[in-house]
Amino acid sequence: MNSTPRRLYIFTGKGGVGKTTLSKAFVRYLNQHDHEAVYLTFKNQSLGDHFLGNSETSQNGMKEISLDLEECARTYIERRLKSGLISSWIVKTPFFRALVNMVPGFSYLIFLGKILEMGKDNPRLIVVLDAPASGHALTMVEATTNFKNIFESGVIFDDTSKMLSRLNDPEYTQIHVVTLPSLMSWQEALELRSGLKERTPVGVDITVNNCLYPLVENELNALPINIRQKALNEKSLVEENRSEMQCILPHSLSTDPRAIEMDLLGSLSKLI
Amino acid sequence: MPLAPKSFEIFCGTGGVGKTTLATSRALNLSQSGKRVLLVTIDPAKRLKDLLGLSSESIGEVTKVELEGVVLDALLMSPEKTIARMAEKYQTPDLVENKIVQILSRPYGGMNEILSLVEMQMQFESGAYDCIVLDTPPGAHFLDFLEGIGKIRSFFDQNFVEIFSYLGQKTAKAGTKVFGLGIINRIVSGGVRKLLGYLQNVTGAQFIDDFIQAIQIIYQSKEAFLKGLSLQDKLKIKEECNWFLVTSVEQGKAQEAIELKSHASHFIHQDHYLVLNKCLEEELRDWHPESHNLLQIKNTLESKEVNLKIRLKESFPVVLEFPEVISLSPLEHIHFLTKKWNQYVV
Numbered sequence: 234m235n236s237t238p239r240r241l242y243i244f245t246g247k248g249g250v251g252k253t254t255l256s257k258a259f260v261r262y263l264n265q266h267d268h269e270a271v272y273l274t275f276k277n278q279s280l281g282d283h284f285l286g287n288s289e290t291s292q293n294g295m296k297e298i299s300l301d302l303e304e305c306a307r308t309y310i311e312r313r314l315k316s317g318l319i320s321s322w323i324v325k326t327p328f329f330r331a332l333v334n335m336v337p338g339f340s341y342l343i344f345l346g347k348i349l350e351m352g353k354d355n356p357r358l359i360v361v362l363d364a365p366a367s368g369h370a371l372t373m374v375e376a377t378t379n380f381k382n383i384f385e386s387g388v389i390f391d392d393t394s395k396m397l398s399r400l401n402d403p404e405y406t407q408i409h410v411v412t413l414p415s416l417m418s419w420q421e422a423l424e425l426r427s428g429l430k431e432r433t434p435v436g437v438d439i440t441v442n443n444c445l446y447p448l449v450e451n452e453l454n455a456l457p458i459n460i461r462q463k464a465l466n467e468k469s470l471v472e473e474n475r476s477e478m479q480c481i482l483p484h485s486l487s488t489d490p491r492a493i494e495m496d497l498l499g500s501l502s503k504l505i
Numbered sequence: 506m507p508l509a510p511k512s513f514e515i516f517c518g519t520g521g522v523g524k525t526t527l528a529t530s531r532a533l534n535l536s537q538s539g540k541r542v543l544l545v546t547i548d549p550a551k552r553l554k555d556l557l558g559l560s561s562e563s564i565g566e567v568t569k570v571e572l573e574g575v576v577l578d579a580l581l582m583s584p585e586k587t588i589a590r591m592a593e594k595y596q597t598p599d600l601v602e603n604k605i606v607q608i609l610s611r612p613y614g615g616m617n618e619i620l621s622l623v624e625m626q627m628q629f630e631s632g633a634y635d636c637i638v639l640d641t642p643p644g645a646h647f648l649d650f651l652e653g654i655g656k657i658r659s660f661f662d663q664n665f666v667e668i669f670s671y672l673g674q675k676t677a678k679a680g681t682k683v684f685g686l687g688i689i690n691r692i693v694s695g696g697v698r699k700l701l702g703y704l705q706n707v708t709g710a711q712f713i714d715d716f717i718q719a720i721q722i723i724y725q726s727k728e729a730f731l732k733g734l735s736l737q738d739k740l741k742i743k744e745e746c747n748w749f750l751v752t753s754v755e756q757g758k759a760q761e762a763i764e765l766k767s768h769a770s771h772f773i774h775q776d777h778y779l780v781l782n783k784c785l786e787e788e789l790r791d792w793h794p795e796s797h798n799l800l801q802i803k804n805t806l807e808s809k810e811v812n813l814k815i816r817l818k819e820s821f822p823v824v825l826e827f828p829e830v831i832s833l834s835p836l837e838h839i840h841f842l843t844k845k846w847n848q849y850v851v
Contacts, residue, residue, distance in 0.1 A: 249755070379609070448802060449802065
């Protein structure tokens with residue numbers, strides 16, 4: 234591996250483009266190259282009735298962390314007010330719950346705070362975040378700026394400013410937009426990338442996943458009409474936009490998610 | 506198969522599965538059957554715009570669109586415009602002036618979901634429509650949001666009267682006239698004062714002032730918010746609402762659709778449909794490739810799709826299948842889908 238990896242990789246893009254498989258494969262890839270990487274998701278985005286708690290599991294040597302909003306909020310307030318009692322009380326008040334649930338951006342602020350805290354606690358840790366679907370990635374990136382503007386002073390303001398400077402540091406954070414090789418998906422990915430670029434100076438690259446055409450390129454005439462058209466569309470899309478595509482991944486003929494992860498491993502060096 | 510039109514038709518899904526296109530074709534089909542239809546999209550990708558040829562000036566405004574021989578009303582949600590409409594309708598001009606409300610009602614400020622409910626409610630109340638077709642933002646988020654509504658409602662509950670009494674005191678000091686101070690002042694409970702005191706330690710005093718003002722203003726508009734939230738009750742009623750959970754073969758996400766459903770079990774009633782888009786099975790069945798490579802591809806694609814359908818049919822009472830029609834132009838595509846709905850209508 235030539236370059237030093239960043240500390241936070243955010244994989245985003247709409248649902249079903251293979252974000253989960255790709256980000257897991259990327260964690261494996263980093264681990265294979267002697268980095269300490271974790272796969273991270275958000276368990277919930279609103280405060281529910283039952284406390285779930287953060288969870289950490291290990292599967293085939295890969296660490297997976299799932300963050301719970303209530304626990305993250307509680308530990309943040311606890312650290313700030315130096316009282317576990319008061320913080321558990323605050324997160325349980327109906328008022329606090331209503332506020333957090335009404336404004337989803339608030340929950341991202343809490344989650345991102347926790348992720349950066351983890352990075353501070355362990356300077357070797359690389360977090361690979363399997364982020365929520367596209368529109369909400371913008372909400373997530375925008376949340377920190379918005380809340381910095383809302384809080385003009387005080388501890389949260391300072392914390393948010395610190396968060397923002399790290400999140401916005403291209404050496405620290407890299408965003409990967411994952412998409413499929415269809416015109417509509419591609420246009421959405423470009424739209425998402427420019428939306429993200431307006432909001433953050435960090436690198437935003439596009440990965441095109443699940444390309445069928447490399448598999449059938451030599452036998453196009455033997456394909457049924459819609460599948461042939463699909464392959465042809467993919468091919469011309471990739472040829473026209475290759476310079477904008479950081480990584481192009483072929484369709485995997487495996488059916489099991491773990492086997493697909495393994496199929497991807499060889500093609501991920503460009504994501505560093 | 507009974508697929509009767511309802512007052513509300515909600516399309517949820519993972520995004521990129523053709524949800525907007527399907528919602529549009531459904532709206533057109535309803536419109537062709539003589540219904541007065543409004544198509545609302547809060548999908549931040551604004552795909553509907555391209556499809557319907559809407560200009561950027563039309564964002565946030567109800568716009569007439571002529572397609573498939575009918576005229577349809579379409580609305581691309583703009584949180585800012587909805588806030589402005591609320592302020593006008595409920596005569597709460599402060600709503601557009603408050604800094605916190607302004608920041609949160611930016612396109613990605615995070616209030617899309619609640620405002621879309623308020624908007625749908627206002628449009629429904631206008632009496633201009635028989636059907637409102639909603640294309641929701643991708644992912645489980647909208648359903649999560651609906652699940653959390655009970656808690657948001659409590660925001661406006663009597664329990665919070667104490668908060669506002671405290672806020673009232675604050676603003677009264679600043680010389681502002683506030684609602685029913687005399688009585689409320691007497692029932693001040695220490696709890697809220699303490700909470701705000703702790704908050705002030707971490708947020709700074711300026712935020713508390715802005716916040717109090719925002720809460721007060723939002724509270725003044727509580728009728729609008731509560732009415733919007735009460736829409737959720739209608740969505741729970743079978744006679745009022747059809748739910749469409751959209752997924753596509755390409756994305757092969759049976760698990761996601763099933764989770765989406767179990768997630769939403771509190772309010773999704775029996776009239777919900779799994780819409781499986783971009784099916785290739787029919788085409789694959791008639792394809793007999795000679796090369797080993799293509800045969801392997803055919804078999805993989807076919808078995809993925811068949812397994813997907815088996816899993817979906819185990820969990821959903823009705824699965825509506827729409828084939829992949831990639832060889833058509835966008836307009837021909839819409840035409841094809843609009844006609845396809847007839848197959849499922851009573």
